[in-house]
Amino acid sequence: MQKEETLRVVLVGCGSMSGTWIETVQGLPGVEIVGLVDIRVEAAQSRAQVHHLTDVVISSQLTDVLEQIHPDVVFNCTIPEAHYETTLEALEAGCHVLSEKPMADSLESARKLISAAQRANRRFAVMQNRRYDANIRRAKAYLATGELGSLTTVNSDFYIGAHFGGFRDEMHHVLLLDMAIHTFDAARFLTGANPVSVYCQEWNPADSWYTHGASAVAIFEMTGGLIYTYRGSWCAEGLPTTWESDWRLIAPQGSMKWDGGTSLQVQQVSESGKFLSSFRDIDVPSSAPDTKTQGHASAIEDFISCLREDREPETAGTDNIKSLAMVFAAIESAETGKRVEISW
Ligand SMILES: NC(=O)c1ccc[n+]([C@@H]2O[C@H](COP(=O)([O-])OP(=O)(O)OC[C@H]3O[C@@H](n4cnc5c(N)ncnc54)[C@H](O)[C@@H]3O)[C@@H](O)[C@H]2O)c1
Structure with missing residues (x-):
């Protein structure tokens, strides 16, 4: 692709x-x-009107539009159940695809999408906008200095009483499938570790306004022996966490606490050998190490840059399937009551 070429989406x-x-x-x-x-x-017509898109083809059928205008790129913002078919059709028509999360409705479908992208020689990546955040990038950059040593334990808490209405109200495994993918992906991003196994319990609290699975607790073993625990609920009223979750990350030489927002605390061991060690507070730089900090906008911009520079996106399907595998293994564990080995 030529750098100056206009990309048609x-x-x-x-x-x-x-x-x-x-x-x-x-x-x-x-x-x-x-x-x-x-x-x-009518939803497409309304979008065109609101965003003053006067010269666009509008249709209820992707097939027709692909045949009619042969775009370079398809952005897949459909509901999760429609992700697989939409992405597959777009890749097979020779388009690059950036899709909303989750990548697909099963691991098998996700693998098929990766193969389809490889066959078509097209880029395929998934929207994981919560990686494109100044504070998670600050946290990751500090952890990457290695000053605390290798992480041994990571905990995250996600508690938000979200009254969406719409498709989520009826969705099975709603928290794990529609939200925990972000947190699991953040755990991989922060730690650089990949999943090995999981034990998960999922439930729908008595007062839940969802049909299924609004709360879950999961214990993951990750590569390097790291243990990552997730506790979450989409129907917890009061004392909400941030959407990025509340984190504690523990390593031999100290710990980090991150509230998912601007509060990032680190204590490093300054003296050991007594009953309790002494610690010093570390000042983590207040700005991110790069400019990929604007959520959806940065993720989309980065995807477009990858097309122009022939680079693999950070959240390419080949990588993102590892975050998705955490979701489906957690669901399998919740359904079977057993610890599940994770592969992709
Ligand atoms: N990354 C994030 O932070 C974030 C936040 C919210 C939603 N999402 C994701 O974005 C996606 C869309 O969510 P939303 O809240 O906009 O949902 P929505 O229900 O408001 O919109 C989805 C639209 O897709 C259309 N649609 C469904 N099946 C289709 C198909 N086969 N072909 C064409 N159109 C189809 C529907 O008619 C609807 O207009 C979901 O995957 C959701 O998980 C991501």
């Missing part, structure tokens, strides 16, 4: 999330939205 799934995607594209030089698709065609 079709966005599929014109619901709530799509506005953020369209606004980002409208601010990017050399990228143009040429089509909007939604099975509810």
Whole structure:
């Protein structure tokens, strides 16, 4: 692909999330939205109107639009159940694809999408916008200095009473499938470790406004012997955590606490050998090590740069399947009551 070539994009799934995607594209030089698709065609029409997209093809059928205008890129913002078919069709039509999470509705489908991208020689990546955050990048950059030694234990808590309405109310394993993917991916991002096994218990609290699985607790073994625990709920009222979760990360020479926002505390051992060691507070730099800090906008911008520079995106399907594998293994464990080995 030539660096100066204008990339022509079709966005599929014109619901709530799509506005953020369209606004980002409208601010990017050399990228143009040429089509909007939604099975509810009125949703696509409404998006076109709101974002003043006067010269776009609008349809309820992706097939028609692909045949008619041969775009370079498809952005998949459909509901999770439609991710697989939409991404597969776009890849097979020769488009690069950036898809909303989760990558697919099963590991088998995710593997098929990776193969389809390889066959078509196209880039395929997944939106993991919570990686593109200044504070998680600050935390990761400090951990990468190795000053605390190798992480041994990581805990994250996610508690938000989210009253969405819509597809999530009826979704099975709603917390694990629709939200925990972000937290599991963040755990991989922060630690650089990959999953080995999981034991998970999932439940739907008595007062839940969801149909299924609004709460879960999971214990992961990760590579290097690291243990990562996840506790979460989407129907916990009061004392909410951030959407990025509340974290404690422990290593031989100290610990980090991150509230998912700007509060990032680190204590390093300054003197040991007594009953309790002494610690010094470490000042973690207040700015991120790079500029990939604007959530969806940075993720989309980075994907476009990868196409122009022929680079693999950070959240390419080949990598993101490891985060997805954590989700499906946790679900299998919750369903069987057994510890599950994780592969992808
Ligand atoms: N990354 C994040 O932080 C984040 C936040 C919210 C939602 N999401 C994800 O974004 C996706 C969309 O979520 P939303 O909140 O916009 O949902 P939504 O229900 O508001 O919108 C989804 C749209 O997709 C359309 N659609 C469904 N199946 C389709 C198909 N086969 N072809 C074309 N259009 C189809 C629906 O008609 C709807 O307009 C989901 O995967 C969700 O998990 C991600």
